[in-house]
Amino acid sequence: MSDNILDVIDVSKIYGPVKALQNVSLSVRPGEWLAIMGPSGSGKTTLMNIVGCLDSPSLGRVILDGLGLDQLTAGELTAIRREAIGLIFQQFHLIGYLNALENVMVAQYYHSLVDEAEALEALAKVGLADRAKHLPRQLSGGEQQRVCVARALINHPKLLLADEPTGNLDETNEGLVMDILHGLHRQGGTIIVVTHSPEVAQHAERVVVLEHGRVASDSRGADFSDPSGASQTA
Amino acid sequence: MAGKGTRARNRAFGLKMVLWSLFRRRSRLLVALTGVTIGATVLLGLITLCYDIPKQLGREFRSYGANMVLVKDQVGGRLSAGDLAAARAALPAAQLVGLTPFRYEAVRSHMLPYTAVGTGFEDVRRTSPFWRVEGLWPGAPGEALVGVDVSTATGLGPGSLLTLEGRDSRQVRYEKNFTVSGVVSTGSVEDGFIYVSLADMEAMTGESGLVDLAEVSLTTSGGQSLEEMAGAVQTAAPGVEARLVVRVTRSEETVMGKLTWLVYLVTLVVLTLTMICVSTTMMTVVIERRKEIGLKKALGAESRSVAREFLGEGLLLGVLGGLLGSAAGVGFARIVSHSVFGRGLSPEGHLVPVTVAVSAAVTVLASLWPVRRAVDVEPAAVLRGE
Numbered sequence: 247m248s249d250n251i252l253d254v255i256d257v258s259k260i261y262g263p264v265k266a267l268q269n270v271s272l273s274v275r276p277g278e279w280l281a282i283m284g285p286s287g288s289g290k291t292t293l294m295n296i297v298g299c300l301d302s303p304s305l306g307r308v309i310l311d312g313l314g315l316d317q318l319t320a321g322e323l324t325a326i327r328r329e330a331i332g333l334i335f336q337q338f339h340l341i342g343y344l345n346a347l348e349n350v351m352v353a354q355y356y357h358s359l360v361d362e363a364e365a366l367e368a369l370a371k372v373g374l375a376d377r378a379k380h381l382p383r384q385l386s387g388g389e390q391q392r393v394c395v396a397r398a399l400i401n402h403p404k405l406l407l408a409d410e411p412t413g414n415l416d417e418t419n420e421g422l423v424m425d426i427l428h429g430l431h432r433q434g435g436t437i438i439v440v441t442h443s444p445e446v447a448q449h450a451e452r453v454v455v456l457e458h459g460r461v462a463s464d465s466r467g468a469d470f471s472d473p474s475g476a477s478q479t480a
Numbered sequence: 481m482a483g484k485g486t487r488a489r490n491r492a493f494g495l496k497m498v499l500w501s502l503f504r505r506r507s508r509l510l511v512a513l514t515g516v517t518i519g520a521t522v523l524l525g526l527i528t529l530c531y532d533i534p535k536q537l538g539r540e541f542r543s544y545g546a547n548m549v550l551v552k553d554q555v556g557g558r559l560s561a562g563d564l565a566a567a568r569a570a571l572p573a574a575q576l577v578g579l580t581p582f583r584y585e586a587v588r589s590h591m592l593p594y595t596a597v598g599t600g601f602e603d604v605r606r607t608s609p610f611w612r613v614e615g616l617w618p619g620a621p622g623e624a625l626v627g628v629d630v631s632t633a634t635g636l637g638p639g640s641l642l643t644l645e646g647r648d649s650r651q652v653r654y655e656k657n658f659t660v661s662g663v664v665s666t667g668s669v670e671d672g673f674i675y676v677s678l679a680d681m682e683a684m685t686g687e688s689g690l691v692d693l694a695e696v697s698l699t700t701s702g703g704q705s706l707e708e709m710a711g712a713v714q715t716a717a718p719g720v721e722a723r724l725v726v727r728v729t730r731s732e733e734t735v736m737g738k739l740t741w742l743v744y745l746v747t748l749v750v751l752t753l754t755m756i757c758v759s760t761t762m763m764t765v766v767i768e769r770r771k772e773i774g775l776k777k778a779l780g781a782e783s784r785s786v787a788r789e790f791l792g793e794g795l796l797l798g799v800l801g802g803l804l805g806s807a808a809g810v811g812f813a814r815i816v817s818h819s820v821f822g823r824g825l826s827p828e829g830h831l832v833p834v835t836v837a838v839s840a841a842v843t844v845l846a847s848l849w850p851v852r853r854a855v856d857v858e859p860a861a862v863l864r865g866e
Binding site for chain 2: 295321329342343344352355356357397
């Protein structure tokens with residue numbers, strides 16, 4: 247049995263005539279920080295959705311924490327999302343009628359049991375203790391994303407999936423979010439970040455580049471050379 | 481024990497989410513709430529009227545005259561005072577509008593034959609409110625009413641003197657003078673009669689305590705049926721036959737039946753429209769909140785949790801709309817009762833929980849299809865903006 251927390255084996259995803267992913271294979275070790283890069287339409291988000299049990303592959307297998315996802319029912323996949331995965335979205339996706347604290351508690355509610363003190367502590371860790379009672383519309387983009395991060399981490403997921411986590415943030419907030427991810431990584435958290443930003447990708451230990459739905463390169467962070475050249479000039 | 485406490489916290493949080501989703505999104509709440517409230521208003525209003533219409537129409541029908549006639553079951557037999565007392569005792573006091581005795585005698589006046597009727601004028605006014613009197617009702621011994629046909633033929637009118645002649649029970653000739661107090665129009669055969677008080681009639685004929693028939697006016701709302709009451713009279717007063725005035729009772733039953741069905745039909749239409757309104761609003765809510773539903777499912781919400789939240793919102797809307805509609809419905813029923821029947825009505829308290837329950841059930845039922853759509857939301861698709 248593999249020691250990896252995630253094995254993607256020869257996965258393809260086909261939407262009619264469009265092949266979003268073609269024979270993608272990759273593995274992620276526990277505690278590893280992986281960045282998935284690639285231009286728009288390269289299949290990054292499709293891969294993340296498949297790994298996050300939000301979508302299923304047309305071909306191939308995904309093994310998450312020892313479980314073959316293709317063998318699981320819809321209910322079991324829902325349970326995996328609840329128990330093992332933390333999701334961070336580029337558009338934050340906070341619930342508009344709940345305040346920051348309640349948005350974090352929603353994840354607890356569906357996972358197990360709500361604990362206001364713990365949710366407040368999670369908000370404090372992302373620097374938002376004083377904004378706990380604010381509705382999303384009363385928060386800046388950076389603050390909303392930090393609420394999203396706190397919500398993703400509240401149930402201590404085995405795998406954190408972040409889709410363009412800094413795509414809508416300014417430099418300061420980008421730094422704050424990356425610091426939080428570094429903190430999680432230091433504590434042994436496994437992180438997969440989907441990004442088109444070389445700056446964000448450089449924080450990862452390993453970078454997989456997708457092009458036209460295929461793995462174009464898979465390199466250690468230090469060996470990663472930005473195909474656009476942006477990282478070399480930074 | 482800790483488990484129970486934390487589960488209670490979870491239930492409280494679930495309820496809080498439902499409440500906030502309604503109250504922090506007021507505009508959508510108001511649209512749906514207005515629909516449910518209007519539905520509940522019309523529902524309670526119509527059901528209240530349904531309860532009240534028989535009472536109100538019963539009063540109206542009583543103005544068309546008696547609906548039961550008491551006679552002796554032998555041809556030519558007369559009812560005794562004991563028969564009338566037993567019959568009166570057998571009838572429910574709450575349903576008895578009036579019981580009027582009538583005694584008919586052949587008399588002559590100015591050489592012409594007439595039918596004189598001895599009766600109780602106070603009772604007549606209760607059982608035959610359709611009688612129209614020009615002049616005054618007789619109020620003292622020696623006063624009489626003449627039918628409009630008699631008045632036309634003889635020129636008798638209020639203040640005229642009238643002499644009635646005949647033979648008493650011992651075949652002794654009598655002659656008695658009366659003062660005409662008024663002229664009565666009934667639109668029927670009664671317009672050809674002369675009316676005196678029962679006491680005057682008994683004095684003329686020398687025979688007391690016997691009448692030919694009694695007309696009875698009874699309401700049928702909220703009590704025994706006419707058939708049951710007729711049976712009760714015949715049991716309590718043997719030898720007395722209680723006949724129903726078919727013309728009046730059938731009309732009453734027919735109108736009541738049709739009106740009740742009309743109210744039921746309107747209620748059904750209103751409930752259907754309420755369901756359509758709520759269902760459309762809930763469908764709009766689901767479409768508006770597809771991302772939220774997708775997010776919740778992405779966070780691990782099971783379909784039944786999502787369904788429970790939406791049905792909870794529907795239930796809350798139904799209860800709230802039912803309560804508001806109940807208050808408005810009482811006002812609606814009062815306005816209708818006042819403008820149609822010219823009388824107020826007393827609200828039926830037990831209809832409020834029924835209205836709230838029906839309103840909640842209709843709202844939940846109307847939410848089922850939208851909820852089905854909600855649980856079918858694919859999180860990956862909606863989160864990427866499809």
